[in-house]
Amino acid sequence: EAGVAQSPRYKIIEKRQSVAFWCNPISGHATLYWYQQILGQGPKLLIQFQNNGVVDDSQLPKDRFSAERLKGVDSTLKIQPAKLEDSAVYLCASSLDRTGVRTGELFFGEGSRLTVL
Amino acid sequence: QKEVEQNSGPLSVPEGAIASLNCTYSDRVSQSFFWYRQYSGKSPELIMSIYSNGDKEDGRFTAQLNKASQYVSLLIRDSQPSDSATYLCAASPSEYGNKLVFGAGTILRVKS
Numbered sequence: 001e002a003g004v005a006q007s008p009r010y011k012i013i014e015k016r017q018s019v020a021f022w023c024n025p026i027s028g029h030a031t032l033y034w035y036q037q038i039l040g041q042g043p044k045l046l047i048q049f050q051n052n053g054v055v056d057d058s059q060l061p062k063d064r065f066s067a068e069r070l071k072g073v074d075s076t077l078k079i080q081p082a083k084l085e086d087s088a089v090y091l092c093a094s095s096l097d098r099t100g101v102r103t104g105e106l107f108f109g110e111g112s113r114l115t116v117l
Numbered sequence: 118q119k120e121v122e123q124n125s126g127p128l129s130v131p132e133g134a135i136a137s138l139n140c141t142y143s144d145r146v147s148q149s150f151f152w153y154r155q156y157s158g159k160s161p162e163l164i165m166s167i168y169s170n171g172d173k174e175d176g177r178f179t180a181q182l183n184k185a186s187q188y189v190s191l192l193i194r195d196s197q198p199s200d201s202a203t204y205l206c207a208a209s210p211s212e213y214g215n216k217l218v219f220g221a222g223t224i225l226r227v228k229s
Contacts (some may be wrong), residue, residue: 045218106217
């Protein structure tokens, strides 16, 4: 079974530039998450999608970050304009979330490491 | 703000010893709890989940949950050098594990 795919793996940009990250979840997984992990910290949830809809985006800095999930499959996370403090690994994860079934297992992609200079 | 607190470590244990990792959480409505292992430069992977008070064992791993004390722990028996990693504790307000809040992680080093 193919895992969660993310690209690019690494990106270096200047502050105030824009960047986009792409994620393809495991086939059949309804829920998709974007997490931000700053060095030395745990992952912080930015946005959660259930199929096409947004379940939680309370911690997404909406003045600069945007995310979409078209057709309930792939997702794109965009940052515009980037700030120095956006330097982090952006992790995409997906989960099955079958109704009535406890899972709690998020399957993470390898992550996209962003460096803002 | 909902928080999950962990000692950052590093926790150093000799090979074959028991490693004990601890975690506290602030949100009393948390219903499910998870331990993820993250190797350096890699993404987190789930190793244990626990939903009820008490102990849950899986191979060399035992998770312990005390909801009254808002405390979760992970014991690793017969620690191996390959267990050296960062261990992330996570809590969810849902019994289905959605909306995970992660701690900062504890670095474990197992010395051979």
